[in-house]
Amino acid sequence: MKPHQLFFHHYRSMYRPYTNTANDYLGKHKLFIAQWAVMKYIISSGPRTLVDIATYQQVEKPTITRTVQKLLELNYVEVIPGKDKREKMIQLTELGKQVSEEVEVTIEQFQLKALKGISSEEQIEVxxxxxxxxxxxxE
Amino acid sequence: MKPHQLFFHHYRSMYRPYTNTANDYLGKHKLFIAQWAVMKYIISSGPRTLVDIATYQQVEKPTITRTVQKLLELNYVEVIPGKDKREKMIQLTELGKQVSEEVEVTIEQFQLKALKGISSEEQIEVxxxxxxxxxxxxE
DNA sequence: AATATATGGTTACCTTTACTAACCATAAAA
DNA sequence: TTTTATGGTTAGTAAAGGTAACCATATATT
Known part of the structure; x- marks a missing residue:
């Protein structure tokens, strides 16, 4: 098998084990990976617009609208006014912050387990x- | 951002560009990436059972049942008897072989473009x- | 100033991909 | 012979995301 074929095969065959396991861990907090990814982003970068989030995650706007709606229902995020009347900035609520702290522990544990035996340098390289x-x- | 967080962020944010682009390329041949992955597997390893395919791709059996059903409808694969009365071996049809040859050209082009600037050694390492x-x- | 175009976001509709649970048929083990 | 395991299917459901069309507001053009 050629290297480029190997590359994409392994990329794909990691996907379900990764997603399923992550969602198992997140289930405890009523979250799914797509939702947590949004929370994680606004934790580390501060309040963001929907377009920012969509660009960062490489998905379309409607996808983010929906993901954020679920987070609003869970009361984990809230909307604050943006720099004009169109923009919505999404930020964590107090509840969202509390939950995040628990989730970060859970997920860090999961990620470290998944990356066991792989050095930081290798992780950065990949x-x-x-x-x-x-x-x-x-492009 | 910590290396393990970086790792999973980049893993995820490559996913949609990869899937969408691959499906664009495959659309020409009425295929989707999940279907092509099955064809690719039986091209390089010969006829395989559904369980083999599911294990290889890391998805559940019903997923493969359906993917193979679509390939049967397209007349790209066929079923031959396995080593007992339960097993079904899946192999390419003549049409499937012809189509594969075209698809392989298309996909190779796509993969090489996606991996431009990344050496074979790096691809293997990843x-x-x-x-x-x-x-x-x-585990 | 008025019109046209661009941007942020939403809604509606549809699709890909996959999961679990329950099941059938056959095979292997007890 | 009964129990358990294996290969595969069906039915039902869900996560995740895409496109097209649209609204409201903002920016650019004439």
Missing amino acids: SRILEKVKNNLL | SRILEKVKNNLL
């Missing part, structure tokens, strides 16, 4: 390459 | 690591 592939695809 | 993560997750 991140760099996956990002490059993403950029190649978007 | 494959190895993604496989390891998958195995860690399955």
